[in-house]
Amino acid sequence: MKKLNVLFVALLSALVLAACGSNDDSSSSSGTQVISQTNSNYYQGVIKNGHYLTSKSRGVSVQQNDNQLNLKGFENGLLSISKDQFPTDTYILQEGQYIDTSTAEDWLGRKSKNNPDGLNPSGSDAKEPLYLQQMDEQDFMEQSHGSLKIKGMTVGLGINSVYYYRKEAYGAVYQKKLSDSDIEKQGKEIADKVLQRLRQKKDLKNIPIVIALYKQASNDSLVGGNFYSYSVNKAGTTSVDNWKSLDIKNYVLPDSSTSEVNSNDEDAFENFKNQVQKFFPNLSGVTAQAHYVDGTLRGLHVNITTQFYGQSEIISFTQYVASTAKKYLPNNIPIDIQVSSSEGIQSFLSRKTGSKNFYTHVFTSY
Secondary structure (H helix, E strand, O other): OHHHHHHHHHHHHHHHHHHHHOOOOOEOOOOEEEOOOOOOOOOEOEEEOOEEOOOOOOOOEOOOOOOHHHHHHHHHHHHHHHHHHOOOOOOEEEEOOOOOHHHHHHHHOEOOOOOOOOOEOOOOOOOOOOOEEEEEEEEEEEEEOOEEEEEEEEEEEEEOOEEEEEOOOOOOEEEEEOOHHHHHHHHHHHHHHHHHHHOOOHHHOOOOEEEEEEEOOOOOOOOOOEEEEEEEEOOOOOOOOOEEEOOEEEEEEOOOOOOOOOHHHHHHHHHHHHHHHHHOOOEEEEEEEEEEEOOEEEEEEEEEEEOOOOHHHHHHHHHHHHHHHHHHOOOOOOEEEEEEEOOEEEEEEEEOOOOOOOEEEEOOOO
């Protein structure tokens, strides 16, 4: 499996470099290149001096984020919001370059005499919650005469729903659940300050800036958080006054409390799960993350944990999962299924919106 991962990374690197080298629109004078678009659902990316231009603020958080699903949900959700405002066929995505690492660290810190730029409230950890947990910036560029110019920006702000703290160094971890009204109030106040600061930069004075608010899931949640509000701020505006609510929810299936999950979706997954477990009883678990937008199921990510070791078993099981998923799981939504064991990923299945059949891939080691 390790050899396979190394081979995959090598092939991916070769593909990226080949895409860059074949692009006729790249700017040789500045050393900046645009990655060729392979799918209309994806943005073209930016490479500078032979290296992918990574975000300067991504990964910076005020505390250790113990729920990695928060990070994935945050990045994927922010990209979806950006696509609605900055179409992939018009704009080029450049990872955030205006909020650098040190600035992000200052902004995510508490406001104090030594850190006047802190966006979290002053006070002690035991008494005053930290609201702002993480942030990310996406820059949207247009290419003209071999150079890139920023034409729009999206900034995501991750707001804690549960605040974790210690009363003393290395002591017990305590937690405080934050109310929805407090999360919304604090998020909007922070967003207003962020917009004002961004407008102070020359390049950002007269471009649309989208600011989106993300409610972090608790550390023990089996799903990530969700974006709950965003604002599109026109060129030149320095205060946020037009918020649009988002109804996005993520649930785990099977769900112990079906009060918010559509019963038809729950039944469909339960039938799929039962059929899979009946055919191959030596499974450790079959779960799914269900993604809802405006009360409608928009996607499923299924995880199947096995105890298979034989290659023929994995191939047979993957084929059976594909036919069972086609029969029982909801139609017309994107679905991906990951089959794993303690050794790593064994196979992967995927179906796009509108497709009838699943693409399957069984991982092999040599």
